[in-house]
Amino acid sequence: MAQQVIKVIKSSWVLGAIATLTIILFGGWSGTVIGWLLGTGAGFMACQGKRIPSPKVGARIGANAGLILGIWLFVASLLEGLVIRPLSGQSSLGLFQILPSGILALLVSTLAGGVIGSLQALPSPRRQQATLVTLAFILIIFPFVDQVAQTSWVATAIEILIYVILALGLNITVGYAGLLDLGYAAFFAIGAYTTGLLSSSQLNIAWNFWVVLPIAAVVAAIAGVILGAPTLRLRGDYLAIVTLGFGEIVPVIFRNLTEVRIDEPISKMFGSLFGHPEWGICLLGCDRPLNLTNGEAGINPIGRPSLPFVGTFESSNYLPWYYLILALVVFSYFMIDRLRDSRLGRSWAAIREDELAASAMGINLVKSKLLAFAMGATFSGFGGAFYAAYISAIFPTVFDFSVSVIILCMVILGGLGNMTGVILGGIIIMAADRLYLPQLAKVLKGFLSTSVLPNIPNPQLQDFIATSLDPTQMRLFLFGLTLVIMMIVRPEGLVPDATHQAELHGEGVSDQSLADARSQ
Amino acid sequence: MALLEARQLTMRFGGLTAVKQVDFAIEKGMIASLIGPNGAGKTTFFNMLTGIYVPTSGLLRLDNRDITGARPDKLTSLGIARTFQNIRLFNNMTVLENVLVGRHCRLQTGLVGALFRPPAVTQEERKARQKGLSLLDFVGLGASKAQELAKNLSYGDQRRLEIARALASDPKILLLDEPTAGMNPNETADLTRFIHRIRDELDLSILLIEHDMKVVMEISDRVSVMEYGSKIAEGTPTEVRANPRVIEAYLGKEDAEESINS
Numbered sequence: 001m002a003q004q005v006i007k008v009i010k011s012s013w014v015l016g017a018i019a020t021l022t023i024i025l026f027g028g029w030s031g032t033v034i035g036w037l038l039g040t041g042a043g044f045m046a047c048q049g050k051r052i053p054s055p056k057v058g059a060r061i062g063a064n065a066g067l068i069l070g071i072w073l074f075v076a077s078l079l080e081g082l083v084i085r086p087l088s089g090q091s092s093l094g095l096f097q098i099l100p101s102g103i104l105a106l107l108v109s110t111l112a113g114g115v116i117g118s119l120q121a122l123p124s125p126r127r128q129q130a131t132l133v134t135l136a137f138i139l140i141i142f143p144f145v146d147q148v149a150q151t152s153w154v155a156t157a158i159e160i161l162i163y164v165i166l167a168l169g170l171n172i173t174v175g176y177a178g179l180l181d182l183g184y185a186a187f188f189a190i191g192a193y194t195t196g197l198l199s200s201s202q203l204n205i206a207w208n209f210w211v212v213l214p215i216a217a218v219v220a221a222i223a224g225v226i227l228g229a230p231t232l233r234l235r236g237d238y239l240a241i242v243t244l245g246f247g248e249i250v251p252v253i254f255r256n257l258t259e260v261r262i263d264e265p266i267s268k269m270f271g272s273l274f275g276h277p278e279w280g281i282c283l284l285g286c287d288r289p290l291n292l293t294n295g296e297a298g299i300n301p302i303g304r305p306s307l308p309f310v311g312t313f314e315s316s317n318y319l320p321w322y323y324l325i326l327a328l329v330v331f332s333y334f335m336i337d338r339l340r341d342s343r344l345g346r347s348w349a350a351i352r353e354d355e356l357a358a359s360a361m362g363i364n365l366v367k368s369k370l371l372a373f374a375m376g377a378t379f380s381g382f383g384g385a386f387y388a389a390y391i392s393a394i395f396p397t398v399f400d401f402s403v404s405v406i407i408l409c410m411v412i413l414g415g416l417g418n419m420t421g422v423i424l425g426g427i428i429i430m431a432a433d434r435l436y437l438p439q440l441a442k443v444l445k446g447f448l449s450t451s452v453l454p455n456i457p458n459p460q461l462q463d464f465i466a467t468s469l470d471p472t473q474m475r476l477f478l479f480g481l482t483l484v485i486m487m488i489v490r491p492e493g494l495v496p497d498a499t500h501q502a503e504l505h506g507e508g509v510s511d512q513s514l515a516d517a518r519s520q
Numbered sequence: 521m522a523l524l525e526a527r528q529l530t531m532r533f534g535g536l537t538a539v540k541q542v543d544f545a546i547e548k549g550m551i552a553s554l555i556g557p558n559g560a561g562k563t564t565f566f567n568m569l570t571g572i573y574v575p576t577s578g579l580l581r582l583d584n585r586d587i588t589g590a591r592p593d594k595l596t597s598l599g600i601a602r603t604f605q606n607i608r609l610f611n612n613m614t615v616l617e618n619v620l621v622g623r624h625c626r627l628q629t630g631l632v633g634a635l636f637r638p639p640a641v642t643q644e645e646r647k648a649r650q651k652g653l654s655l656l657d658f659v660g661l662g663a664s665k666a667q668e669l670a671k672n673l674s675y676g677d678q679r680r681l682e683i684a685r686a687l688a689s690d691p692k693i694l695l696l697d698e699p700t701a702g703m704n705p706n707e708t709a710d711l712t713r714f715i716h717r718i719r720d721e722l723d724l725s726i727l728l729i730e731h732d733m734k735v736v737m738e739i740s741d742r743v744s745v746m747e748y749g750s751k752i753a754e755g756t757p758t759e760v761r762a763n764p765r766v767i768e769a770y771l772g773k774e775d776a777e778e779s780i781n782s
Contacts, residue, residue: 359593360592
């Protein structure tokens with residue numbers, strides 16, 4: 001019996017721990033929401049790699065997995081209501097206030113597992129379709145469930161999805177073509193600033209968001225080509241340094257484009273040569289220098305999208321934003337999937353594997369690499385345009401190096417080259433960063449001030465503990481720690497791509513570049 | 521008329537002249553061999569023919585068209601395909617994908633086509649797959665191995681896949697860099713027959729670098745011998761075998777005298 005319990009706990013501890021953490025931190029009805037989401041996941045995973053003969057069997061397997069998760073949830077909600085709340089200074093709840101949410105979480109989790117499990121009994125192509133439909137259904141009704149359960153996670157979900165688009169885009173450059181890009185935030189910035197300039201009072205241009213969105217993507221793609229061109233002969237570390245530089249340059253440019261004046265160069269040169277500066281023909285910003293980006297203060301406000309029936313998207317109403325970014329993610333996913341499974345995707349994979357052989361097999365390295373950079377940048381252009389309209393203000397400081405690193409972390413954590421993995425990586429990192437850490441900080445603060453600090457006599461020690469135990473300030477440390485552990489335990493990422501896994505665990509590929517050979 | 525022609529081709533790496541003013545020509549439908557001791561400059565010569573090195577001086581012509589210094593991918597689309605001495609497959613791609621990469625320059629799909637997949641693109645992709653499978657069949661790998669990862673193939677199969685990948689680009693001339701290296705006598709005999717078959721059935725010219733004299737003498741229409749970067753002899757296998765300079769290059773001077781004396 002005891003052994004069985006340990007076995008069950010072992011098999012479900014990852015999802016169980018996430019569920020427990022959620023309930024302990026958020027309390028209330030969050031258990032039901034997370035039970036719904038993770039129960040579906042648990043039911044799906046339980047049926048993976050198995051042949052399910054009938055819906056009944058599938059439902060039983062799925063419901064079993066959901067039930068185990070539900071027990072975690074139930075225990076966690078008891079723990080939260082009876083222990084954590086009083087300890088962290090919130091009002092304690094009676095058993096009858098806790099039980100309904102705990103039992104509901106248990107039921108929902110079991111049910112969700114059973115539903116997805118029964119769908120896995122369908123024959124192969126229908127099975128994937130049914131899973132996709134379930135996933136779509138969950139994503140579509142998520143905001144309503146979120147509203148009913150009063151968890152207010154939608155705002156974070158929007159931010160998560162923005163980063164998911166960015167991670168998907170970076171995955172093209174790094175995961176498919178194997179070109180390490182450390183300055184990816186630059187394209188995000190370019191997409192955002194393009195939107196900012198074309199739909200704000202800064203230049204007195206107020207174009208419709210739906211027009212600006214593709215323009216931002218195209219501008220970002222062109223920037224991708226501009227970055228790509230000088231890096232064509234570089235590989236590995238050298239490429240990373242150049243992209244790093246690009247990522248540093250772009251925000252600085254946006255910060256300093258406050259007094260733009262462009263003169264026609266030849267006439268100006270002659271003018272200064274002969275001592276007649278007035279000969280110079282001025283092209284732009286002649287009366288007074290043009291303030292393009294408003295420097296540190298940023299561009300604010302930026303026009304918002306609007307649709308018939310919905311009207312202009314308001315910052316107070318998250319629903320249209322959520323569906324817009326969701327649509328963009330789905331669109332990007334399908335486009336990238338098609339790219340990967342095409343002549344172009346194959347050429348990227350070949351370049352990643354062996355540049356010289358790829359070239360000898362007729363692949364134009366210049367075109368393919370530039371295309372990889374351009375495509376990667378395109379999707380971050382989408383992300384940037386949405387971000388600018390959503391926040392309605394952009395500042396150069398938002399796009400610093402740490403953004404590039406975080407997006408790269410998502411790609412690597414999730415699994416280089418695997419889109420499902422990359423999406424998962426994005427969700428995990430952003431949810432941890434924007435949802436769990438702040439909430440943890442809040443709960444921890446309440447816990448410290450009610451249960452720990454009053455018991456410490458030394459006021460200096462009190463002060464030290466109160467200020468140093470702040471998880472939000474430790475986020476980069478926690479991040480780094482996760483990555484280090486991840487790279488040791490599972491370097492291929494959470495959901496590894498088959499070929500990348502093989503690369504990491506097989507012998508290295510020879511990588512003499514064509515440029516090196518030809519320049520001899 | 522020569523299909524591929526090299527005139528006074530020279531390659532210098534710093535102070536070292538790897539290939540010295542080599543004239544070479546290969547006609548349509550011919551199997552030509554390039555032999556010579558290790559370090560004679562054979563592979564360097566190959567790399568110049570396929571655009572991996574840019575010749576220091578000299579001229580390369582394909583079908584009377586100047587191709588000196590063209591990029592490898594350009595040469596491939598013009599009809600020069602090659603294999604490598606140390607097998608360079610795309611190890612973590614499947615066998616079929618390897619062949620499809622070889623087919624790359626004969627496919628048209630661009631960005632828009634890949635994104636929106638009009639019927640023409642689906643059609644082209646399906647045809648490419650069919651062509652790939654039939655090529656795998658031709659080289660003796662068969663459809664059963666098409667979905668395996670290339671690195672999981674046996675050594676002999678990897679050599680065959682490399683040839684299939686090269687053939688996928690519909691070449692006019694196929695360059696094989698030591699195709700029998702590391703093979704046992706049985707596999708070597710198989711491959712020799714197979715090279716004949718390629719020439720006869722696909723109607724192309726083949727140039728190979730080879731160390732196995734038995735293979736060279738058996739299949740070549742013409743043999744060229746290189747030593748220290750220069751071409752020292754050329755002719756039919758029988759002529760080359762009898763050429764004293766070749767014997768000297770391979771066996772050394774004294775040995776050559778001894779073998780004559782004895």
